[in-house]
Amino acid sequence: MKPISELARAKVNLSLHVTGRRPDGYHMLDSLVVFAEIGDRIEVEPSSTLSLTLDGPFALGLAADEDNLVLRTARKLRAGGTAAIHLQKNLPVASGIGGGSADAAGALRALARHWDVPLPEADGVAALGADVPVCMMSRTRRMRGIGDRLEAVPTLPPAWLVLVNPGVAVSTPQIFKSLESVHNPAMNLPDRFGGFGGFIDWLQAQRNDMQAAAIRQAPVIEDVLWALSSAPLARMSGSGATCFALVPDQQAALGLADLVRESHPTWWVAAAPIRD
Ligand SMILES: C[C@@](CO)(OP(=O)(O)O)[C@H](O)COP(=O)(O)OP(=O)(O)OC[C@H]1O[C@@H](n2ccc(N)nc2=O)[C@H](O)[C@@H]1O
Numbered sequence: 001m002k003p004i005s006e007l008a009r010a011k012v013n014l015s016l017h018v019t020g021r022r023p024d025g026y027h028m029l030d031s032l033v034v035f036a037e038i039g040d041r042i043e044v045e046p047s048s049t050l051s052l053t054l055d056g057p058f059a060l061g062l063a064a065d066e067d068n069l070v071l072r073t074a075r076k077l078r079a080g081g082t083a084a085i086h087l088q089k090n091l092p093v094a095s096g097i098g099g100g101s102a103d104a105a106g107a108l109r110a111l112a113r114h115w116d117v118p119l120p121e122a123d124g125v126a127a128l129g130a131d132v133p134v135c136m137m138s139r140t141r142r143m144r145g146i147g148d149r150l151e152a153v154p155t156l157p158p159a160w161l162v163l164v165n166p167g168v169a170v171s172t173p174q175i176f177k178s179l180e181s182v183h184n185p186a187m188n189l190p191d192r193f194g195g196f197g198g199f200i201d202w203l204q205a206q207r208n209d210m211q212a213a214a215i216r217q218a219p220v221i222e223d224v225l226w227a228l229s230s231a232p233l234a235r236m237s238g239s240g241a242t243c244f245a246l247v248p249d250q251q252a253a254l255g256l257a258d259l260v261r262e263s264h265p266t267w268w269v270a271a272a273p274i275r276d
C-alpha cells in the first residue's frame, strides 16, 4: 500500500504587521500569508506503534524526539493512535517560513486521513503553534489575531518566490521580545490587487515589523536582502532569517536563484510559484 503523503508547504509572510500585545505576552498580527509550492514531505504508514523518522537536507538540525512538533501533533489528534510517520526535512529549521508549523499542519492532514477522523477546527490547533491554523489551510490568507483569525483576500496575480536563508537560526520569541514598537498600523487591504505591478506597489507600502529586530540579531539578513535587491520586492518572512524576492514568472525566479547561488554558495536558495 502506498503511504499517505502530504506536502508541508513553506509559509511566507508577504507582509507582517505587529499591531499590539495581549496581556499574556502574545502579539497581535496582521499579515498577508502565502504558500510556496515547495516544502517538507510527510508520509504516514500503518504501524503498531507511533514513530517518527527523519531524513532530508535539514534533518540534522532536528531530533525525532517527543519535542518534535509532528509527534506532539499526532498525540493531540488522537491519544494512543499509532502510525509510522516519516518527515523529509527540506526547509531550514527556525527560519521564518513555518517549518515546524507546516509540519504540524501536514501531519494533521495526513493522520486525519490515516485514522479517518475529522480535521480539528483552526482555533483548536493554535496551541501547537500560532502558524498552525493558516498552515492547515495552506492557502493565501489574511492572518490576524495571534494567528488564529483567517480571512480570504482578493485574488493575487500569478507570481514566483525566490527564498534565501543564510544558515542562521533565529529565535521567534527573542525577536518578539526585542521589538522597538508593538503598536504599528494594520494593513490597508484593497478591494482588488490588479496585475503584478499593482500588487508590488501595494506590497511596497506594507512592512515586516520584525525585520529590523531580526537584522540586529543576525546582521547577515541585510546581506540576503541586498543579494535579492534586483527583484521588484525583497523582504524578510516571519521572524527570519529567510528572505524572499517576489518576481513575475519562473524565468525571472530561476535566473535570480542562480545568481544568488553563484555569489553565496553556502546559502539555501529555492525558487517556487505561489500556490493559487
Ligand atoms: C512570527 C510568525 C509569523 O507568521 O512566524 P515564524 O517566524 O515563526 O515563521 C508566527 O507568528 C510565529 O508562529 P509560531 O512559530 O507558530 O509561534 P509559536 O510557536 O506559537 O510561538 C513562539 C513564541 O513566539 C511568540 N509569539 C508567537 C505568535 C504571536 N502572535 N505572538 C507572539 O508573541 C511567543 O513568545 C511564543 O512563545
Ligand SMILES: Nc1ncnc2c1ncn2[C@@H]1O[C@H](COP(=O)(O)OP(=O)(O)O)[C@@H](O)[C@H]1O
Binding pocket: 062, 067, 068, 069, 070, 092, 093, 094, 095, 096, 097, 098, 099, 100, 101, 103, 104, 172, 238, 239, 240
Ligand atoms: N518538525 C519540526 N520542524 C521544524 N522545527 C521544529 C519541528 N519540531 C519542533 N521544532 C522546533 O520548533 C522551533 C521553530 O522552528 P520553525 O517552525 O522551523 O521556525 P519558524 O516558524 O521560525 O520557521 C525550532 O526551534 C525547532 O527546534
